[in-house]
Amino acid sequence: MTLEMLVIKIPETEDGSRIDRCVRRILGNINQAMLEKYLRSGLILLDNKKIKSSVKVNTGQLVKYSSHIKFENGKIKQFNQADINNYYKNLYKRIFIKETKDFIAINKPCGLAVQGGSSQKYHVDDMLKCIFYDETAPKLVHRIDKDTSGLLLIAKNQKSAKKISNFFKEHKIIKTYLAIVSPCPKTNSGVIDAPILKKGVDGKQKMKVDYSKGKQSITHYKVLDKIGSRVAVIALYPKTGRTHQLRVHLEHINAPIVGDRKYTGLPGIYNLSEKLNDHDSITQIKWNSEDINNLQLHAYSIHMPDKETIEAELNEDFKNNLKFLGLSLPNNINNIFT
Incomplete structure (x- = not known):
């Protein structure tokens, strides 16, 4: 039986x-x-x-x-969540990218937490416990926000976990993110060096730039395509890994990520209702932050110390927004920060 x-x-x-x-x-x-x-x-x-x-x-x-x-x-x-095993098995098949002797790479969807909490029904850590049944189950070595989609590396054992964690600490792994922002950054490329600190009371805490008490936080960025000064798709490399770093830094330079409900920047940032010159023929656009349900931030690729690059395909929502706005991506994204 x-x-x-x-x-x-x-x-x-x-x-x-x-x-x-x-x-x-x-x-x-x-x-x-x-x-x-x-x-x-x-x-x-x-x-x-x-x-x-x-x-x-x-x-x-x-x-x-x-x-x-x-x-x-x-x-x-x-x-009882009797279907939890089937749910996680199907999810794992759908988001699996590749497996090596050291790690498994997955393409985490927007809305799926990496670790659990009292309000999280499903999360990646839970999925690993369901699929792998012994103490050699893969181990999380880094995090991305619940609302951020994209590439997540999971170490296959404790030895690999230590090795990959050290790669991250020593900045030997280069992570490239893509984001749709509005308005555009004032310069087409740059480095945001702004220390970050958690502020506020429980339940209403936010990460904020604080030059006196914050922890060092550094983000490199490059504009890949833009529509005037109003909206752009940019590449990002967080040299440090603070909580909500990319979101806080982009708000700090007044180029918040589209769909971000927490780090929104200045009010009334964008409102397009005209044909966009030099892009696809799009008419009657009404582009407003309230129209976007998902954070337009995607962990696109990781460049490993051995020169291997792993990519996570953009989700359909991100692709559709690029197409809708007439924004395009270059072919050399993975070489921008390497």
Whole structure:
């Protein structure tokens, strides 16, 4: 008989609970002795590991259990995400780019968080736990924002994770991002050297430029194509890796990313309702930040120390906006910062 493992995610209401009590509340009643037997034998796992019944759980952790376990007064319909495995398997197939002996590269879609939180239903870390079942599961070595799409490297083991992390720290990996911004930067290329600090109260915190207390943050940029001074597609290389760095830096030079609801720059930035000269024949354009649901920022490529370059194809939304605006990309994007 094939052993099928079902999966549920620990809800916020069970944060800090003992695993035995949590299982009863979520899945249904079960004899304590049998429950402990299932835990010892690996028929009930927490994040793919055997645990004791007294272990406390955290929001977002995954409980895997055999489909053959019988729970009394089953409550599984209340919290069960029985299709989570299929969802993640299909997602992984769709976003997979390549695999080497050291890493896996994926093309993360906009809206998918890299790591979980109380409000995240799905995230990359969760996906890895679902697909890889042992301690050699791939490990995250860098992050991109939930609303940013594009390339993410995942180390295949601890040794590779340490090596790739060091590459990032020593600036031996060059990451190139693409963004649609409005208005255009005042110069066609440049370096934004502006220290960043988190400010505000819990729940309303933002990263802001602070020259007295902020951490050093450096971003290189180059305009690839533009429409006058109103809208442009640009390439970006963050030499440092601060939270929301690209978004904060572009707002700082008053060239915020289209679709950014948090770092919006000055109000009334753009409003086009005319034919755009020297571009595709587009008429009656009404281009406004409120028309864009997704942040127009894409992690396009990574240039490795061994000269290998990995690319993540632009998503359809980004492509359609480029076409709509009549903006085009050059062929040598990956050579701009190398």
